[in-house]
Amino acid sequence: MKIKNICCIGAGYVGGPTMAVIAQKCPEINVTVVDINAERIAAWNDEDVENIPIYEPGLSDIVKEARGRNLFFSTDVDGAIDKAEMIFISVNTPTKTYGIGKGMAADLKFIELCARQIARVSKNDKIVVEKSTLPVRTAEALKNILDNTGNGVNYQILSNPEFLAEGTAVQDLQNPDRILIGGDIDTEEGLDAMQALVDVYAHWVPNENILTTNVWSSELSKLTANAFLAQRISSINAMSELCEKTGADVNEVAKAVGMDSRIGPKFLQSSVGFGGSCFQKDILNLVYISKSFGLNEVADYWEQVIIMNDHQKRRFASNMVKTLYNTVSGKKIAILGWAFKKDTNDTRESAAIYVSDYLLNEQAEIVIYDPKVTSEQIFSDLEYLGTHSSEEIRERVKVVNTAHDACKDAHAVTILTEWDEFKDLDWQAVYDDMLKPAFLFDGRRLLDRSTKEKIGFEFYAIGN
Numbered sequence: 361m362k363i364k365n366i367c368c369i370g371a372g373y374v375g376g377p378t379m380a381v382i383a384q385k386c387p388e389i390n391v392t393v394v395d396i397n398a399e400r401i402a403a404w405n406d407e408d409v410e411n412i413p414i415y416e417p418g419l420s421d422i423v424k425e426a427r428g429r430n431l432f433f434s435t436d437v438d439g440a441i442d443k444a445e446m447i448f449i450s451v452n453t454p455t456k457t458y459g460i461g462k463g464m465a466a467d468l469k470f471i472e473l474c475a476r477q478i479a480r481v482s483k484n485d486k487i488v489v490e491k492s493t494l495p496v497r498t499a500e501a502l503k504n505i506l507d508n509t510g511n512g513v514n515y516q517i518l519s520n521p522e523f524l525a526e527g528t529a530v531q532d533l534q535n536p537d538r539i540l541i542g543g544d545i546d547t548e549e550g551l552d553a554m555q556a557l558v559d560v561y562a563h564w565v566p567n568e569n570i571l572t573t574n575v576w577s578s579e580l581s582k583l584t585a586n587a588f589l590a591q592r593i594s595s596i597n598a599m600s601e602l603c604e605k606t607g608a609d610v611n612e613v614a615k616a617v618g619m620d621s622r623i624g625p626k627f628l629q630s631s632v633g634f635g636g637s638c639f640q641k642d643i644l645n646l647v648y649i650s651k652s653f654g655l656n657e658v659a660d661y662w663e664q665v666i667i668m669n670d671h672q673k674r675r676f677a678s679n680m681v682k683t684l685y686n687t688v689s690g691k692k693i694a695i696l697g698w699a700f701k702k703d704t705n706d707t708r709e710s711a712a713i714y715v716s717d718y719l720l721n722e723q724a725e726i727v728i729y730d731p732k733v734t735s736e737q738i739f740s741d742l743e744y745l746g747t748h749s750s751e752e753i754r755e756r757v758k759v760v761n762t763a764h765d766a767c768k769d770a771h772a773v774t775i776l777t778e779w780d781e782f783k784d785l786d787w788q789a790v791y792d793d794m795l796k797p798a799f800l801f802d803g804r805r806l807l808d809r810s811t812k813e814k815i816g817f818e819f820y821a822i823g824n
């Protein structure tokens with residue numbers, strides 16, 4: 361089966377970049393990305409591609425190349441479903457905030473709404489692709505809804521989890537380590553559907569990098585990959601605290617450990633803690649699934665990765681307070697970086713949110729600068745926590761347009777996102793404009809200690 365029209369439901373951090381790259385690499389396939397968020401779609405269609413809603417290096421150029429040719433962004437969800445032979449579901453699957461599984465299970469209401477909409481609209485056979493990260497066996501539920509509420513149309517459900525990392529999404533999509541496609545390997549229709557998706561990726565991905573598995577292995581592999589990645593960060597962060605007590609340096613430890621070819625060098629960068637929309641939610645999801653099968657030891661094992669991460673964020677903030685003579689009340693603290701990592705404007709679960717909240721509890725005055733995050737986003741992140749009133753936040757938090765403006769007259773500066781531009785700041789000028797003693801807390805191990813101490817900073821870095 362040759363795919364001519366693809367629809368992707370969800371124009372977010374996954375749907376947008378993924379479909380842009382598919383459209384770029386498959387010029388004969390029409391790709392329509394739809395979303396119920398009209399503002400987001402309008403931004404994707406903005407004449408100036410620099411205004412697309414998601415910042416990823418290289419993405420705006422691809423949108424410029426393909427948009428209007430074979431890449432379209434629209435709010436007409438029904439129209440795009442009807443036209444497509446293959447429909448990707450790329451909607452959000454956040455942690456549940458209510459009812460059974462609250463705070464752990466994945467909330468699948470958006471997925472279910474998509475399934476019901478596909479069932480209502482479809483008039484001919486469809487391949488439905490799970491691109492969102494889903495609990496194992498969700499494909500079964502999807503199939504059930506589609507088969508029982510549809511118009512007698514045949515559906516094939518594939519699992520095709522996305523492994524891109526924000527900040528390097530375009531590179532990851534263009535040269536993926538692997539593409540994983542799970543499907544019904546026991547029927548000819550299932551194998552045909554899998555082949556149709558293999559053919560899409562085969563436009564640019566070598567065959568040996570395209571894995572096909574049964575659908576449950578594919579769903580579970582995505583959760584497993586995120587759990588393993590997050591576990592590495594929590595492991596090195598656990599060591600960072602021990603390094604601070606013993607005089608070891610976590611960067612030296614990470615290098616020595618990472619040169620062991622059985623371990624490898626990646627994901628051993630100690631920091632104030634991981635953030636992002638996926639690691640925490642996917643591990644909690646894994647914990648919930650394990651618990652629901654009565655596998656309490658498995659659940660506890662993975663939950664510790666989250667416990668360690670929360671501890672690291674709290675430990676960093678409390679160390680700031682302790683170092684600033686046990687009080688930050690009324691003191692001005694400059695926060696450099698709000699995104700959960702560099703080269704993205706995504707702030708979901710960013711460590712900066714939690715460190716700021718801790719400092720607000722201690723009555724600090726906070727001034728924030730991030731090169732890609734808007735002030736509305738920063739205020740909305742803090743308000744979402746619900747720990748401080750909107751008025752209090754707006755009174756005590758300021759967002760400014762340069763790092764220098766943030767640091768002026770500050771008692772302390774902290775780096776919470778590893779943006780390259782913070783490495784090259786004129787740190788002497790920053791120091792000159794700060795109150796003394798001038799404290800500098802590096803939550804990302806971005807800066808060189810000796811040059812900063814030579815300038816006169818009181819310098820603290822994670823794990824050193």
Ligand SMILES: NC(=O)c1ccc[n+]([C@@H]2O[C@H](COP(=O)([O-])OP(=O)(O)OC[C@H]3O[C@@H](n4cnc5c(N)ncnc54)[C@H](O)[C@@H]3O)[C@@H](O)[C@H]2O)c1
Pocket residue numbers: 369370371372373374375394395396397400437450451452453470473474491492493494522523524525526637638
């Ligand atoms: N962000 C990542 O780095 C990443 C990486 C791999 C996988 N994932 C997974 O991909 C999925 C999407 O993540 P994201 O970061 O792109 O989320 P996102 O919140 O950025 O985007 C989801 C979009 O879906 C839209 N949507 C929700 N319900 C809809 C509906 N019924 N019809 C049309 N549009 C609808 C929302 O308006 C939103 O724009 C999640 O399951 C996530 O776990 C994310």
